[in-house]
Amino acid sequence: MNSSPIIDKQALAEIYERYSPAIFRYAYRLLDDNDLAEECVADTFYRFLIATRGGTTFENLRAYLYRIAHNWITDHYRRQPPLNISLEDEVHADPDGNPSNLLVREQDRQRVRAALLRLSPEQRQVIELRYLEDWSHYDVATVLGKTVEATRALQYRAVEALRQILDE
Amino acid sequence: MSDAKNMRNELNPRLQEMLAAYGTMPERDPESARRTEARFMAELNKVFVEQATSKPAARRSTFLALPSNFNRLKESFLHATARRSALFVITALIALGVFLFSGVGITAYAASSSLPGDPLYPLKTTIETARADLTADPATRARLYVYFGGRRLSEIQSLLGEGRYEDIPQAAAEFEKDIQKALSAIESLSQADPTQAVALNRQIAAVLRSYSYLLTHLLARTPGDIQPAVQSAINASQSAANFLDATNGNDDDGSGTDNSNGGTHLPHASNTPQATGTPGPSSDASEAPQITETPVPLFTATEPPPATVAPIPSATPAGNGGPVIQGGDETCQGFLGAVTVENLEVPQGASCTLDGTRVQGNIFVRNGASLTAQRVTVIGNIQAEGALLVEVLAGSTVGGSVQLKQGGSARVENVVVNGDIQFESNNGVLSAASNQAGGNIQVFQNVGGVTIASNFVIGNLQCKENSPAPGGGNNTVQGSKEDQCAGL
Numbered sequence: 001m002n003s004s005p006i007i008d009k010q011a012l013a014e015i016y017e018r019y020s021p022a023i024f025r026y027a028y029r030l031l032d033d034n035d036l037a038e039e040c041v042a043d044t045f046y047r048f049l050i051a052t053r054g055g056t057t058f059e060n061l062r063a064y065l066y067r068i069a070h071n072w073i074t075d076h077y078r079r080q081p082p083l084n085i086s087l088e089d090e091v092h093a094d095p096d097g098n099p100s101n102l103l104v105r106e107q108d109r110q111r112v113r114a115a116l117l118r119l120s121p122e123q124r125q126v127i128e129l130r131y132l133e134d135w136s137h138y139d140v141a142t143v144l145g146k147t148v149e150a151t152r153a154l155q156y157r158a159v160e161a162l163r164q165i166l167d168e
Numbered sequence: 169m170s171d172a173k174n175m176r177n178e179l180n181p182r183l184q185e186m187l188a189a190y191g192t193m194p195e196r197d198p199e200s201a202r203r204t205e206a207r208f209m210a211e212l213n214k215v216f217v218e219q220a221t222s223k224p225a226a227r228r229s230t231f232l233a234l235p236s237n238f239n240r241l242k243e244s245f246l247h248a249t250a251r252r253s254a255l256f257v258i259t260a261l262i263a264l265g266v267f268l269f270s271g272v273g274i275t276a277y278a279a280s281s282s283l284p285g286d287p288l289y290p291l292k293t294t295i296e297t298a299r300a301d302l303t304a305d306p307a308t309r310a311r312l313y314v315y316f317g318g319r320r321l322s323e324i325q326s327l328l329g330e331g332r333y334e335d336i337p338q339a340a341a342e343f344e345k346d347i348q349k350a351l352s353a354i355e356s357l358s359q360a361d362p363t364q365a366v367a368l369n370r371q372i373a374a375v376l377r378s379y380s381y382l383l384t385h386l387l388a389r390t391p392g393d394i395q396p397a398v399q400s401a402i403n404a405s406q407s408a409a410n411f412l413d414a415t416n417g418n419d420d421d422g423s424g425t426d427n428s429n430g431g432t433h434l435p436h437a438s439n440t441p442q443a444t445g446t447p448g449p450s451s452d453a454s455e456a457p458q459i460t461e462t463p464v465p466l467f468t469a470t471e472p473p474p475a476t477v478a479p480i481p482s483a484t485p486a487g488n489g490g491p492v493i494q495g496g497d498e499t500c501q502g503f504l505g506a507v508t509v510e511n512l513e514v515p516q517g518a519s520c521t522l523d524g525t526r527v528q529g530n531i532f533v534r535n536g537a538s539l540t541a542q543r544v545t546v547i548g549n550i551q552a553e554g555a556l557l558v559e560v561l562a563g564s565t566v567g568g569s570v571q572l573k574q575g576g577s578a579r580v581e582n583v584v585v586n587g588d589i590q591f592e593s594n595n596g597v598l599s600a601a602s603n604q605a606g607g608n609i610q611v612f613q614n615v616g617g618v619t620i621a622s623n624f625v626i627g628n629l630q631c632k633e634n635s636p637a638p639g640g641g642n643n644t645v646q647g648s649k650e651d652q653c654a655g656l
Contacts, residue, residue: 009212009213011295011298011299012212012295013208013209013212014583015295015298016205016208018298020201020205020208023202024196025193025203026197028193029190029191029193032196034196034200035200038200038201038204040204041204042204042207042208045208045211046207046208046211049208049211049212050323052290052291053291056290056294057290057293057294058294058297058298059297060292060297061297061298104189105189105192106189107194108185108186108189108190109189109190112186112187112188112189112190113257116190125561127187131179131187131191132187132190132191133266148497154474157177159183159480162183163180163183165332
């Protein structure tokens with residue numbers, strides 16, 4: 001039997017290792033900036049540490065971490081509103097790739113991001129978690145602090161709003 | 169297809185395409201990721217400090233802001249280890265059991281000895297929840313939650329020892345939650361892999377019955393106004409065990425046949441029936457626990473359940489069809505059913521069959537003797553030296569180790585063993601299959617052939633100098649597979 005004492009901070013490190021890549025992806029998509037996304041990850045887990053030390057109990061840690069990251073991103077844009085990215089802005093393709101495909105994909109990426117930033121924070125979050133992270137309604141409802149039914153309704157409105165913005 | 173993917177298909181193709189493009193992102197810069205992780209670790213080191221305990225080999229960690237809590241935990245630990253009562257031996261089953269259903273890295277949590285009501289307790293449960301979240305495999309997740317349930321029982325024991333009765337209901341409630349989560353995981357498994365679910369149901373049901381048994385001991389020491397919480401935990405554990413058996417269709421033949429509906433319907437703790445024959449809230453805490461009608465299928469329908477767990481003088485010696493022995497050290501020649509004894513010995517040359525027997529101490533199988541045991545609960549070890557045949561079979565739980573040396577054939581199959589399974593220098597056919605070992609499986613210098621298959625081992629699987637080399641496979645080993653067993 002392995003009797004070597006391993007302290008709780010290793011368990012916390014394991015939590016970081018497990019969740020930080022997903023939090024980074026989530027942050028990067030919305031921030032479109034590597035350094036900012038890393039900052040969001042660092043701050044999210046710092047807040048987690050502080051909350052843990054303060055005796056907070058987490059029934060759903062994953063939901064908690066996404067909520068912190070979401071709030072961080074929302075606060076970021078509140079302090080520094082995004083530049084008014086036009087949905088028709090020209091985007092330069094990666095010169096090393098297939099120019100036409102990459103150009104279209106990059107344009108799509110930026111258009112969706114710009115459209116998402118025009119949704120309400122909750123609408124944005126439900127799109128992110130449902131369609132980009134493949135979360136269940138139940139898990140999304142946990143993050144949002146809503147019922148599953150309310151989350152479904154929110155998702156419906158979010159998709160409609162996203163469509164309308166992209167169709168403009 | 170997942171719920172989310174279903175929804176995605178409802179999006180128009182163009183929106184799907186755009187979302188897919190949005191989801192595509194460049195690989196994370198490794199150097200940036202490393203720096204962020206370093207920041208996290210630095211913060212972690214700021215809020216943690218390692219402190220040496222009185223034992224140089226044992227180091228603990230706690231928050232800087234909580235030194236008094238650390239001392240409290242340390243005192244609690246020392247106090248606990250000083251107690252050597254018979255009940256402590258029983259509860260050691262739980263303490264040992266903390267390793268039983270764990271997965272990779274579970275020892276990280278063994279250091280967290282906080283109790284309900286302690287400032288660090290939320291951290292403990294947070295880490296547990298996260299650990300379960302980390303596990304994609306529902307079978308492992310179920311095992312983890314059952315394991316966490318065992319920790320709750322240890323907490324109740326510690327709280328009783330410290331006289332912190334007011335914190336017991338929290339531990340009991342957390343126990344029920346853990347059991348519910350385990351059942352939820354089993355439900356997922358039953359949908360994904362019904363065959364595996366049947367085997368897991370049987371193993372977990374055996375452990376849950378042990379939990380009920382141990383909780384019943386603790387109930388007797390609990391003040392009357394706290395007893396309903398513990399009773400509720402007993403009911404939850406029994407109900408869950410019964411439910412798992414029913415889900416398996418009481419399939420005790422190991423055939424692996426599943427229930428016909430292919431799914432698992434969970435009992436809810438709040439709906440669990442009250443077990444009969446247990447002390448009510450007003451019972452005297454000094455009374456011996458009453459488990460006369462423990463509705464658990466460890467016992468066959470024709471055999472009475474154990475009337476008591478407290479040692480009382482032996483009424484009759486063991487004999488064929490004589491399941492009336494209560495307590496005391498016993499020898500077994502013939503059949504012994506659902507009775508409770510202290511230690512049990514199978515004398516030289518004798519043959520003993522056990523079914524549903526509870527042994528508070530150890531089982532010793534002497535030279536030339538044979539033992540066939542099924543559905544037994546042994547708090548200590550099963551030890552055999554020079555035995556002709558030893559069979560420890562389905563539904564059995566062993567709190568210590570199974571140690572079989574210099575004998576003939578042996579089978580240890582579908583057994584939950586908190587410690588090690590050891591085969592050493594035997595000359596017959598040996599089999600260790602579908603067991604859960606909290607320690608190691610060690611197979612050394614056997615010459616009759618060994619099969620090691622489908623075991624879940626928390627420690628290591630170690631095989632040396634066997635001829636022929638062991639066969640088998642499909643073992644899940646948290647430690648390492650070594651030497652002749654490296655490929656199993």
